[in-house]
Amino acid sequence: MQSCDTLLFAEIIVTQDESRSIIHNGGVAVSQGRIVCIDTADAVRSQYASKNVMELKNSLLMPGLINSHTHAAMTLLRGVADDLPLMDWLNNHIFPVEQNLTAEKVELGALLACAEMTRYGTTSFCDMYLIEDATYKAVDQSGLRVLGGEGLFVFPSPAYPDFTTGIKLVRDMDAKWRSKPLIRQAVMPHAVYTTTPEILTTCREVAEELDLPIHIHLAETPAETKACIDSFGKRPVEYVHSLGLLSNRTTIAHAVDLTDDEISLLAETGTSVAHNPESNMKLASGIASIEKMLAKGVNVSLGTDGAASNNALNMFTEMASCAFLQKVQLLDPTAATAQTVLDMATRNGARSMGQTDIGSLAVGNQADIIAIDLTQPNLLPMHNPVSHLVYASNGAEVHMSMVAGEVLYQDGKYLKIDYPALIDAAKDVAKWVQKKIQKRS
Numbered sequence: 001m002q003s004c005d006t007l008l009f010a011e012i013i014v015t016q017d018e019s020r021s022i023i024h025n026g027g028v029a030v031s032q033g034r035i036v037c038i039d040t041a042d043a044v045r046s047q048y049a050s051k052n053v054m055e056l057k058n059s060l061l062m063p064g065l066i067n068s069h070t071h072a073a074m075t076l077l078r079g080v081a082d083d084l085p086l087m088d089w090l091n092n093h094i095f096p097v098e099q100n101l102t103a104e105k106v107e108l109g110a111l112l113a114c115a116e117m118t119r120y121g122t123t124s125f126c127d128m129y130l131i132e133d134a135t136y137k138a139v140d141q142s143g144l145r146v147l148g149g150e151g152l153f154v155f156p157s158p159a160y161p162d163f164t165t166g167i168k169l170v171r172d173m174d175a176k177w178r179s180k181p182l183i184r185q186a187v188m189p190h191a192v193y194t195t196t197p198e199i200l201t202t203c204r205e206v207a208e209e210l211d212l213p214i215h216i217h218l219a220e221t222p223a224e225t226k227a228c229i230d231s232f233g234k235r236p237v238e239y240v241h242s243l244g245l246l247s248n249r250t251t252i253a254h255a256v257d258l259t260d261d262e263i264s265l266l267a268e269t270g271t272s273v274a275h276n277p278e279s280n281m282k283l284a285s286g287i288a289s290i291e292k293m294l295a296k297g298v299n300v301s302l303g304t305d306g307a308a309s310n311n312a313l314n315m316f317t318e319m320a321s322c323a324f325l326q327k328v329q330l331l332d333p334t335a336a337t338a339q340t341v342l343d344m345a346t347r348n349g350a351r352s353m354g355q356t357d358i359g360s361l362a363v364g365n366q367a368d369i370i371a372i373d374l375t376q377p378n379l380l381p382m383h384n385p386v387s388h389l390v391y392a393s394n395g396a397e398v399h400m401s402m403v404a405g406e407v408l409y410q411d412g413k414y415l416k417i418d419y420p421a422l423i424d425a426a427k428d429v430a431k432w433v434q435k436k437i438q439k440r441s
Contacts, residue, residue: 005405006030007050009041011374014062014385016346016360020339022385028061030367033404038361058375060385063361064123064368064401065315066349069253069274069303071129073109076429077308080437086221086283094308097436098130101158106134108425113313114142115417118409120314120395123368126353128188128215131159133173136183143408143416147353149188149215152203154195163199167206174210182404191217192228192236200243207249213354214245218252221285225257237262246271251352253303256286263293272299272352277321279305287329290336301352302344316395319345323390338390371400
């Protein structure tokens with residue numbers, strides 16, 4: 001009999017492994033933050049013992065969901081400027097408030113986002129924002145896993161006066177946080193319309209030098225495409241490809257306005273796409289051609305975008321929106337199957353983040369695990385677990401979230417975040433945001 005740190009037993013385990021195995025009456029053994037055994041409950045009990053045994057009866061265990069594109073601290077701006085097109089929303093409402101952000105405000109907004117994601121089953125996320133160092137502090141406190149990056153612009157931000165200082169900040173943060181296994185750094189130029197060819201080239205060079213991923217908003221709307229052609233003589237995908245940005249280290253967020261040839265180019269270069277269906281619907285940006293991308297071999301993951309344009313950070317509702325949107329766009333009920341969409345929110349998200357040991361439950365992988373309450377009426381009767389996860393769940397059924405073997409949330413209680421204090425702080429920051437809006441108006 002071998003000892004381990006934690007044993008978990010549940011009615012169903014959706015592993016999302018290579019075979020998409022589903023184990024009934026299953027168990028998972030965890031040691032030093034990783035899965036050392038996953039099998040039937042009897043098989044696990046016969047091999048492993050632990051002082052910490054979690055008997056999660058009437059539960060489904062699955063990999064924690066991966067939010068492959070968001071702006072965590074934008075929880076501060078949730079509901080601030082709804083029902084507007086993208087460029088009006090950004091330039092006239094979001095950017096002006098963001099210019100007044102402080103590290104304290106960003107940390108608070110990011111911590112609120114971490115609480116929301118933890119509660120609704122997201123254990124890893126990819127984040128681009130301002131004063132990202134403050135976001136990392138929130139993530140470090142929350143226990144979640146992040147791939148983050150300072151948003152890089154041609155104009156000053158609250159974190160730096162110019163791009164040269166901004167790219168130095170990327171280097172400094174990479175060195176500062178490299179010792180934290182749950183916090184990984186990426187190079188994140190904001191978009192083609194907020195940068196220059198020189199900035200994008202430098203971003204690529206630094207990413208290659210430090211061996212970091214690249215993450216950028218790209219081809220989000222037809223208006224962006226027109227502006228890119230007017231400014232640089234090329235469509236967005238062709239433009240960034242000419243600068244060497246498309247590769248297997250790169251993820252582009254949105255990818256709504258693409259031609260078939262551009263989709264083929266993404267596949268050929270190994271570039272990943274972070275699909276954000278609810279944000280794209282809310283901002284009326286368009287519908288990304290997910291089925292075409294997947295058919296050509298593009299790795300497509302799933303994200304929420306920020307809470308100011310969604311307005312939630314809920315990957316369960318995002319999965320349902322993704323599936324339904326593709327079906328109605330193509331008038332094809334077989335498009336975006338439940339298994340395909342669950343892969344986008346788990347396995348494909350892991351690939352997008354450049355991490356092979358998350359997104360599935362398998363021996364050797366990180367113990368990033370969530371538990372779903374199967375007694376909830378919307379999950380009864382249980383005919384098909386994958387179908388229920390995508391089409392019936394809303395995230396409120398999550399009753400346990402674990403990252404690297406550490407429980408972060410269980411049965412209504414946060415184990416690392418002081419949630420009552422966070423509620424009070426959120427009320428105070430709402431007053432600050434309103435003052436900034438009123439001052440501008």
